[in-house]
Amino acid sequence: MLLSFALISLASLASASEVYNTFDGDGFPACNAVAKVYRPSTVDEMVAIVKNASAQGIPVRASGVSPLQYASVARYHHNQNDAVNAISDLEMNGGVGSVVVEAGVTFPQVAQWLQDRGAALGFTLGAVNWNITLGGAIAMGAHRSSLREDSQVSAAALAMDIINGKGDLIHLEKNANNDTWLAATTSLGLLGVIARVKIAVMADYKVWANQTTIDEEYILNGDLFEMISPYVTANFWRIFLQDSTQWWPSVKKFHMRTYGVLPVNASGNAFQSTFSVTSLEGNLALSLLNAGQNSSTANFFSADTFYALWSAPNFHETTFNLPLLSWPVVGHAFDVLIGGLYPGELPEWDYNLHGHTLELAVPVGQGPALLRRVRELLDQSAADGTAVTSTYRSGINIKFGKPFDSFLGQTTERVGNITGDWSKGAMMFDFPSFVPTTGDRHRYNEAWYTTLATTLINEFPIRPHWTKNTRTIFGQSVKNLDADSLQRFAAVRAQFDPDKTFRSVVGEIIGVV
Ligand SMILES: Cc1cc2nc3c(=O)[nH]c(=O)nc-3n(C[C@H](O)[C@H](O)[C@H](O)COP(=O)(O)OP(=O)(O)OC[C@H]3O[C@@H](n4cnc5c(N)ncnc54)[C@H](O)[C@@H]3O)c2cc1C
Numbered sequence: 001m002l003l004s005f006a007l008i009s010l011a012s013l014a015s016a017s018e019v020y021n022t023f024d025g026d027g028f029p030a031c032n033a034v035a036k037v038y039r040p041s042t043v044d045e046m047v048a049i050v051k052n053a054s055a056q057g058i059p060v061r062a063s064g065v066s067p068l069q070y071a072s073v074a075r076y077h078h079n080q081n082d083a084v085n086a087i088s089d090l091e092m093n094g095g096v097g098s099v100v101v102e103a104g105v106t107f108p109q110v111a112q113w114l115q116d117r118g119a120a121l122g123f124t125l126g127a128v129n130w131n132i133t134l135g136g137a138i139a140m141g142a143h144r145s146s147l148r149e150d151s152q153v154s155a156a157a158l159a160m161d162i163i164n165g166k167g168d169l170i171h172l173e174k175n176a177n178n179d180t181w182l183a184a185t186t187s188l189g190l191l192g193v194i195a196r197v198k199i200a201v202m203a204d205y206k207v208w209a210n211q212t213t214i215d216e217e218y219i220l221n222g223d224l225f226e227m228i229s230p231y232v233t234a235n236f237w238r239i240f241l242q243d244s245t246q247w248w249p250s251v252k253k254f255h256m257r258t259y260g261v262l263p264v265n266a267s268g269n270a271f272q273s274t275f276s277v278t279s280l281e282g283n284l285a286l287s288l289l290n291a292g293q294n295s296s297t298a299n300f301f302s303a304d305t306f307y308a309l310w311s312a313p314n315f316h317e318t319t320f321n322l323p324l325l326s327w328p329v330v331g332h333a334f335d336v337l338i339g340g341l342y343p344g345e346l347p348e349w350d351y352n353l354h355g356h357t358l359e360l361a362v363p364v365g366q367g368p369a370l371l372r373r374v375r376e377l378l379d380q381s382a383a384d385g386t387a388v389t390s391t392y393r394s395g396i397n398i399k400f401g402k403p404f405d406s407f408l409g410q411t412t413e414r415v416g417n418i419t420g421d422w423s424k425g426a427m428m429f430d431f432p433s434f435v436p437t438t439g440d441r442h443r444y445n446e447a448w449y450t451t452l453a454t455t456l457i458n459e460f461p462i463r464p465h466w467t468k469n470t471r472t473i474f475g476q477s478v479k480n481l482d483a484d485s486l487q488r489f490a491a492v493r494a495q496f497d498p499d500k501t502f503r504s505v506v507g508e509i510i511g512v513v
């Protein structure tokens with residue numbers, strides 16, 4: 001299996017305050033001052049490593065696939081690899097079932113394994129792509145987008161085996177009324193190493209994807225819950241909204257992406273790629289985006305270019321790898337929701353296209369107000385003569401999450417001092433921005449990004465995504481978290497790891513260690 005461990009020294013916790021936690025590889029460290037990296041291949045080996053480290057008082061942090069390795073998820077890849085052995089116990093009963101995976105397997109691996117056996121990941125998992133491990137996604141509360149279906153990855157977990165701070169393997173069964181489970185479903189890695197997870201799966205299915213272009217004004221003044229949630233019918237032909245809606249502030253448009261389920265015998269063989277680029281495109285995008293480091297005009301030019309490119313489907317058909325030119329598209333769940341790279345292409349970060357990330361959740365009812373506030377700040381930057389817009393290959397991603405109860409989850413209804421109605425779910429404002437490779441690597445009007453984050457955190461009951469924000473943002477957001485949930489999480493943590501073998505910067509900032 002792919003799970004590796006970094007044994008990190010204390011030095012990493014004292015490093016600069018603006019470190020970005022994960023995402024992008026070089027210059028975007030997930031942890032500094034790594035003392036030793038182990039690559040165990042069995043759960044027993046992991047247990048031995050943790051026992052050893054714990055006995056010697058060495059802090060441990062689990063690590064999924066290194067961000068640098070996101071590089072090459074093979075297109076049409078049906079290769080064998082050692083992680084396949086770590087998937088077992090598929091049980092189907094009618095249209096639903098379960099499978100046990102070791103936590104180091106990645107989403108494409110599980111999806112391919114299931115597809116070969118007539119099964120598929122459910123919607124929660126179906127759209128989390130690339131070489132992200134299930135363990136890493138469950139630990140950090142990762143999610144996709146849906147108000148109708150569960151959207152947090154850990155919502156699909158039925159049971160987990162966690163190696164606690166003493167090196168004991170603890171088995172947990174799903175129980176939404178149990179504090180241990182409510183802690184384990186977003187643990188930040190602080191209860192220990194998630195070794196195995198039993199996840200809910202479904203019979204294999206196909207999916208259609210559609211995209212509509214909507215004027216900004218309509219979304220900023222609309223009722224997002226009304227727009228996103230009602231896609232429900234009583235049978236399997238259910239329709240749900242998933243994946244992100246993209247905001248293109250330079251042209252004042254949104255791309256709204258919808259997906260729906262079709263029977264597995266529906267015709268269509270579409271395959272999605274989100275990050276795949278040819279070397280020509282990659283190098284062009286890099287010079288285009290770098291040109292925007294000191295030029296607002298250049299940023300607006302590239303934003304308009306990417307908007308136009310993303311109006312067409314980012315789907316090819318699998319027989320001849322030809323681009324699909326019109327919406328909607330239909331394909332296999334795995335190909336449409338996860339996809340990969342097109343032949344001969346590499347992911348964007350292989351061309352030095354790196355982004356800083358910012359992702360903040362608000363109750364869905366407050367979504368339009370938050371977007372209007374962002375629009376005011378964008379307009380203010382223009383009035384100041386330093387207009388900012390989206391500077392990434394995608395626009396600003398707007399995602400949604402159905403309520404899911406987990407002490408540290410982004411869509412839990414548990415509220416802190418600043419209350420909000422989270423009962424209908426959350427809207428996530430996910431704003432990646434290009435990091436220039438030139439000069440001191442500052443973004444155009446860098447100060448604006450700080451103003452944006454601070455303004456939103458101070459004016460809305462926002463909750464941060466645990467892997468897509470800076471330490472400053474985590475610190476500023478603590479006031480929105482529910483003190484009772486933090487305390488109860490901390491109590492479970494203390495029980496699992498009294499000697500604090502497992503470390504997490506986020507956990508320290510929010511005071512649960
Ligand atoms: C290309 C890309 C796309 C992404 N898309 C999304 C998205 O759509 N939605 C979303 O919510 N997030 C998304 N993310 C963020 C991603 O879900 C998180 O960063 C996730 O935690 C990464 O998991 P990983 O396996 O890479 O683990 P790492 O980055 O190695 O680890 C993340 C954290 O989890 C802990 N951890 C890892 N494995 C385990 C384990 N087995 N047991 C306990 N703790 C563990 C680590 O200690 C660390 O603190 C994306 C990231 C990338 C790079």
Ligand SMILES: *[C@@H]1O[C@H](CO)[C@@H](O)[C@H](O)[C@H]1NC(C)=O
Pocket residue numbers: 048049052
């Ligand atoms: C455990 O620690 C000992 C002593 O430091 C070391 O020799 C051994 O290799 C370690 N074992 C594992 C599994 O890490």
Ligand SMILES: *[C@@H]1O[C@H](CO)[C@@H](O)[C@H](O)[C@H]1NC(C)=O
Pocket residue numbers: 068069070071072073074081083106109131
């Ligand atoms: C991503 O995972 C696949 C499947 O294990 C592997 O073949 C590929 O090399 C991985 N990508 C990288 C760059 O590690």
Ligand SMILES: *[C@@H]1O[C@H](CO)[C@@H](O)[C@H](O)[C@H]1NC(C)=O
Pocket residue numbers: 171172173178179180181
């Ligand atoms: C919650 O679950 C844990 C782990 O299964 C168990 O040890 C504990 O007793 C449960 N707590 C309650 C209150 O039932």
Ligand SMILES: *[C@@H]1O[C@H](CO)[C@@H](O)[C@H](O)[C@H]1NC(C)=O
Pocket residue numbers: 208210211212213327328
């Ligand atoms: C796809 O979206 C278009 C609007 O862009 C709409 O007219 C069409 O009915 C949609 N198709 C499906 C299958 O939902």
Ligand SMILES: *[C@@H]1O[C@H](CO)[C@@H](O)[C@H](O)[C@H]1NC(C)=O
Pocket residue numbers: 263265266267
């Ligand atoms: C798919 O299979 C169902 C029966 O399972 C059948 O009724 C339907 O006509 C088939 N559709 C296609 C497109 O083959």
Ligand SMILES: *[C@@H]1O[C@H](CO)[C@@H](O)[C@H](O)[C@H]1NC(C)=O
Pocket residue numbers: 290291292293294438439440
């Ligand atoms: C932008 O300006 C900075 C500082 O003057 C400089 O270092 C950097 O190279 C410039 N960027 C580009 C792309 O010209």
Ligand SMILES: *[C@@H]1O[C@H](CO)[C@@H](O)[C@H](O)[C@H]1NC(C)=O
Pocket residue numbers: 417478479480
């Ligand atoms: C929440 O409110 C209480 C009571 O007013 C106060 O003591 C506490 O500091 C507040 N907590 C946060 C995180 O702001």
